[in-house]
Amino acid sequence: MRYVVLALIFLVGLAHAQTAPLLPETVIQSVERHYPALLAAEAEQRVAAGERLSAEGAFDTVIESRLRGRLAGFYSGDIASVEATKPLAPLGAEVYGGYRLSQGDFPIYEDEYFTNQGGEAKVGVLFSLLRNRTIDSRRAGILEAELGLSEAALDVLIARLEVQERAQIAYWQWVTAGRERQAYAGLLALAERRDVALRREVSSGARAAIFLTENAQNLTRRRDRVRRADLALALAANDLALYLRDENGEPIVPSPEQQPLNLDLPSPVSLAELASIVDGQPELRLLKIARQRLELKRDLARNDLLPNLDLKVEAGDDFGAIGPGGISRDDAEVIAGVTLKVPFGRRDARGRVRSANARLDALEQRQRLLSDRIAQEIRKLTVSIETAEELLKLATLEAQQAAELEEAERRRFRNGASDFFLVNIREQTAANARVRVAEAELALAAARISYLAATFDIERLTSGG
Structure with a gap:
């Protein structure tokens, strides 16, 4: 019995979930969690983070070990060494340190391999002074x-x-x-109720049969309106399903029963300073990154125009008893040296500098055009919001006036002071006015949403305005 009760509770909850009003917050959360394009962009961000970590690997410490031994011949010298190298960012420096140990005899042309019996330790640093x-x-x-x-x-x-x-x-669409479907369905319901009443009146002889024919025509016209509204609603639901997804990321087509009864428009937006909006636009920031990339390429090309002038300082000392190489290995040494290498021609580097400068000029013009387009779009959205607010006020006033005229015409009809034709006109006008209110609300909601997106106010955009 308990399992039956639990199953019923589950089914009731499922039915409620399928018919509960669909609110904008649900769509917003669905997009944030499950929309494929957004998930793909977030994955690309993780790719970029991995590439950043990979680039840091260029400064990893490298340890190199070597072992050299003679397998045959007059000399018996063997040598083992280990060296650690660490690149540094300042001055293109590179520090290194190592240890080596030799045993046996080496020919005179390999004299540098000798160490004392405790081996030799050395440290050094290399600086790039120009290139x-x-x-x-x-x-x-x-x-x-x-x-x-x-x-x-x-x-x-x-x-x-x-x-x-x-x-x-x-x-909002x-x-x-x-x-709109609700407005036209209300019209149809009026005509259907009136048809029942008219049939009674015609049967009793209170009205002529032509009234039934006229109302039948209204029924046909209004049923056509409802069917068209059904199609528009189904298409809108299908479009919305692209963004409304379940936990598995599958699209959900909302049902008409999920239409919210009362829904507030997105909050009014504060029309921010145009200059600050344009400067912070993500698209412009992307162009600034593109500029930085070109400047980086130009800097690399200019670097290749310079000669190599490298300074190397190294200190070494041998330990233990004096080895076969003699006493000359016993004292500590500090050695400094400079290497100069000058490239001639350098046409490759000069060409890359010119190319980067030209691309920077082109990018500056693209950036200027994009700034102008963004400013134009913001001004257009500002006008759209102001106009939509005024049109909504007018549509609301018109709907109120049409509703009053509709009710007054019905009273006149009941009192015999009006005719069927005028009542139908008033009802149709009132329904059309309600549709215009809905369309005006859509226009205002869309303008406010687009303004939040254009001003990159993601916080308000994802909180439902």
């Missing part, structure tokens, strides 16, 4: 990866803004289609 001083491929790789990570984060933000805008407008 690779301020930038090199390793540091550029990290900067490039950081730009990629910033770009991926902006791509996620842009995806969220675009998808939430489309999803919420699709939701579905709500509007439901309200």
Whole structure:
């Protein structure tokens, strides 16, 4: 018995979930959790984070071990060594340290292999004084990866803004289609009730049979309106299903029973300063990242124009008893050296500098055009919001006036002071006025949602406005 009760509770809960009013918060959460394009953008962000970590690997410490032994011959010298190298970012530096130990005899041309019996330790550092001083491929790789990570984060933000805008407008289109269907269904219900009353009156001889024919025509016309509204509602529900998904990510087509009875419009937006909106646009920030990429390539090309001037400082000391190499190995040593390498021609690097400069010029013009387009779009949305607010006020007033005229015409008809034709006109006008209110609410909701998306106010956009 207990299992039967639990099953009934589950079925009741499931039925309630399927018919509970669908609110915008549900669509918003569904998009954030399950929309494929958004999940793909978030995955790309994780890819960029992995590439950033990979770029840092250029500065990993490298340990190298060597073992060299003579298997045959007059000399018996063997040597083992280990060395650790660590690249550093400042001055393109590289520090290293190592230890080596030799035993046996070496020919005079391999004299440098000798160590004392305790081996030799050394440390050193290499500095780049011209080429690779301020930038090199390793540091550029990290900067490039950081730009990629910033770009991926902006791509996620842009995806969220675009998808939430489309999803919420699709939701309001579905709500509007439901309200239009409700208005025309109300008209049809009036005609059906009137048909019943007219049949009684015609049967009693109170009215002529032509009234039935006229009402039948109204019934046909209104049924046609309802069927068209049913189609529009079904299409809107199908569009909304792209954004409304279950826990498995499968689309859910909302039913007409899930239409909300009362729904507040998105909150009024504060019309922010245009300049600050334009400067913070994600699309412009993407272009700034593209500019930084080009500047990085130009810096690398300019770096390749420079000669190599490297400074190396190394200190070493042998330990233990003096080995076969003699006493010359016993004292500590500090050695400094400079290497200069000058490339000639350098046409490859010069060409890359020119190419980067030209691309930066082109990017500047694209950035200017995009700024102008964004400013134009924001101004257009501002006008759209103001106009939609006024049109909604007018549509609401018209609907109130049409409802009053409709009720007054019915009273006149009941008192014999009006005719069937005028009553039908008043009813149709009132229904059309209610539809215009729904359409005006859709226009205002869409304008406010688009403004939040255009001003990248993701917090308000994902809180339902």
